[in-house]
Amino acid sequence: MSKVKEHDVVKVHYTGKLTNGQVFDSSLEREPLHVELGKGQLIPGFEKGLLDMEVNEKKTITIDKKEAYGEVNAELFQKVPNDNLPETIEPKQGMELVASRPDGSEQRLRVAEVNDDHIIVDANHPLAGQDLEFELELVEIV
DSSP states (O other), rough: OOOOEEEOEEEEEEEEEETOOEEEOTTTSSSSEETTTSSSSSOHHHHHHTTTOBTTTTEEEEOOOOGGSSSSSSSGGGEEGGGGGGGTTOOOOTTTEEEEESOOOOEEHHHHHHHHHHHEEESTTTTHHHHOOEEEEEEEOO
């Protein structure tokens, strides 16, 4: 039976959980993830977990935050004066915002703190600083 190796194209079902058991994403109610390994499309620990799997094999892996979205980077927190916010927005802690970059691209931010005259936004990935657990099922090696 064939096993997954680097640069293979695979289809995999997964359920991603935090270490407290909270599910943050799953492919079970949709098509399996279709991805080519080695292209940087997956977090490193997820890709490593797929290596050597066989079709129909199921396993659970734990990914250290360093192999997932990394540590929380304090430099990605920024103070934004309320004057810079659109009048239609009433910021609340945990709210997601989208900011436009000078090049026209967009960046997702999370409101980390709300103060009288400013907010603190966090540009870290929402799963930064977290160890992750994934239940994997290899559906196909394409």
